Amino acid sequence: MPPARPRPRTGLPRPRPRASRRGLPSARLWPYWRWRCWAGISAWSQGGIAALWLHLSHARPRPRPRPRLLPGPAEDTRGAAAPAASAAASPARAPPLGSAAAGPEPPLSRPKERTPGDARPGAVEGRSGAVPGPGPSADSRVSPAGKAQHGLKEQYRVGSLLGRGGFGSVFAATRLSDGAPVAIKRVPRNRIRHWDQLPNGTSAPLEIVLLHKVSTGFPGVAQLLEWLELPNDIIMVLERPERCQDLRHFIRARGFLSEEVARELFRQVLEAVQHCTSCGVLHRDIKPENILVDLATRQAKLIDFGCGTYLQDTAYIHFAGTPSYSPPEWTHFGWYYGKPATIWSLGILLHQMVCGEHPFRRGQTISWDHQLSLPERLSQECQDLIRRCLTMLDMDRPSLEDLLCDPWMQDIHLP
Structure with missing residues (x-):
């Protein structure tokens, strides 16, 4: 009689051995591999799409943003070459074209600015050049190469x-x-973006080329005495009155200037700007800090041509200078003409002379129908001249010749 088999305990499941993947039954193996295939295909597809997107983004060059030539909201600055959020004037919206306050129509095509050579010559051991001119600056000796700094x-x-x-x-x-x-002005070479040639064919920073064009015996512009090219810096030696003060501190020390003193200094600034334009040079950064006053003779001198460029009849589509002195057409449209933009900055300058402050508060937005508030103590002729310079439409602003012939400049009181 065979031995009886032990009966399994009821209520307890029989333990199953842990199977490997090879030992999985087909019913359980199919869901497992289906999940693995789905995960692999998903990862491959996502990685392929990402790789394709990266390839296309690197293969296709991104287009450079074109400056807006149509009215629209003011944009932020792109360094020194785009509309900036001006500390003094940043209009929020431009009127539509066709309205009375829309301003001049923008250029139909992108005007080509006259741009000097951008290529920066390599560093040299040291060279110098003396710019001939009158006064204590006229020193024609040239330091030997390699010994300029010494x-x-x-x-x-x-x-x-x-x-x-x-x-x-x-x-x-x-x-x-x-x-x-x-x-002595020291400019690091890596900050110089534009170079050009002097009349003798020497390559030099654009500021030096412009100074060479305008500081040849004219008393209203600081004379360039000498310039040196060092391995890492450009050195400019400029004339300086023995007792002088920039116009900003000159005004601040007095609160504001009387109309007589302001007229005397403003006329000199106008003559200096007119001299620069006659030489084909646009300063682009006229403000009190860039006007030097000789305290002994009250002679005003225009300084700092670091933002200057060549004067052209077509519109500029790149801005250089101080944003709070930029004209409204640049803030609204992204373009400006050299001479009307200069008149706008001269209007701000005259307001600072006779009022002691910038005409537009920090962060103030200028509407196209804004009314400029001026102190009642100013003569009517002075108020009219400031308002004419700060006209929103650039075509309505006076020219430099008109300013020099203005009744206030001639000290003529109209009835």
């Missing part, structure tokens, strides 16, 4: 820092040969 220390005693800006630093200095006061 010659600079031997010729000048550098003093205190006069100012620092986006283009470099300016120091007070004294020429050791005759004790004449000078200003």
